[in-house]
Amino acid sequence: MQSRREFHAKLIGSAVTFALIETLWSRDLFAADAKPTIGKWLAELVSMSNDLKGQKLTDLQFQTKMEDLYKRVDLPALCALVKLDEIEKRKLPENGASSIGFDLSKVDGLPASIGFGKQVFGCAKGRSIVPHGHANMCTGFIILKGKWSGKHYDRVETLKDHYVIKPTIDRTFGPGELSTISDHKDNIHWFKAESDSAYIFNVHVIGYDKTIKESSGRLYLDPVGEKLAGGLVKAPKMTSADCHRKYG
Numbered sequence: 001m002q003s004r005r006e007f008h009a010k011l012i013g014s015a016v017t018f019a020l021i022e023t024l025w026s027r028d029l030f031a032a033d034a035k036p037t038i039g040k041w042l043a044e045l046v047s048m049s050n051d052l053k054g055q056k057l058t059d060l061q062f063q064t065k066m067e068d069l070y071k072r073v074d075l076p077a078l079c080a081l082v083k084l085d086e087i088e089k090r091k092l093p094e095n096g097a098s099s100i101g102f103d104l105s106k107v108d109g110l111p112a113s114i115g116f117g118k119q120v121f122g123c124a125k126g127r128s129i130v131p132h133g134h135a136n137m138c139t140g141f142i143i144l145k146g147k148w149s150g151k152h153y154d155r156v157e158t159l160k161d162h163y164v165i166k167p168t169i170d171r172t173f174g175p176g177e178l179s180t181i182s183d184h185k186d187n188i189h190w191f192k193a194e195s196d197s198a199y200i201f202n203v204h205v206i207g208y209d210k211t212i213k214e215s216s217g218r219l220y221l222d223p224v225g226e227k228l229a230g231g232l233v234k235a236p237k238m239t240s241a242d243c244h245r246k247y248g
């Protein structure tokens with residue numbers, strides 16, 4: 001039998017432990033521990049990009065892996081890496097989005113061939129990364145700053161002068177939130193800035209599927225087209241200029 005004093009001591013001990021765990025949890029310290037350093041995070045991104053190009057992953061498998069990795073990003077470290085504070089000093093365009101490169105050559109441990117293209121997009125309020133799809137490309141966004149309205153569509157069919165598309169995602173995105181694209185899921189995206197300025201981190205892997213013969217440039221389209229049966233939409237093809245005139 002334990003004494004009343006021992007019993008109370010144990011009870012207080014476990015209460016203190018519990019309070020400590022709860023405090024650490026609420027301050028997100030465990031989550032922070034689970035996030036890899038930005039160098040290690042990039043190395044994982046390089047590795048999966050090369051696996052996609054080497055056909056060790058399908059585009060859908062890559063998309064899942066990329067989303068898992070994107071969820072574990074240390075956002076302040078990523079903003080520092082791309083020098084977002086310097087990017088923010090540039091004037092944002094009156095139409096469409098700016099595209100700004102950044103340097104990863106100084107990051108320790110990355111191979112010379114990283115296997116992906118990269119950029120930061122910036123938009124002023126009300127301006128858009130205009131609606132477009134991609135062929136033979138996987139790409140993923142992480143919101144760095146600001147609020148965006150983001151829409152995605154599956155490209156169900158490609159015809160001579162239009163695409164048949166299906167809306168899949170339509171919601172607001174904030175810092176740290178992400179979205180990805182492949183030829184087989186959520187192929188078309190369209191992001192409109194809802195805050196005074198808004199920035200997105202982008203990585204894209206081109207030419208991963210030798211069976212796709214279309215070139216991997218942007219496929220501009222008008223997603224606000226004629227409604228078809230089954231929730232599908234007839235989306236006319238557009239030139240970049242027309243798409244920017246209407247949606248930029």
Ligand SMILES: [Fe+2]
Nearest residue numbers: 132134139189
């Ligand atoms: Fe894109």
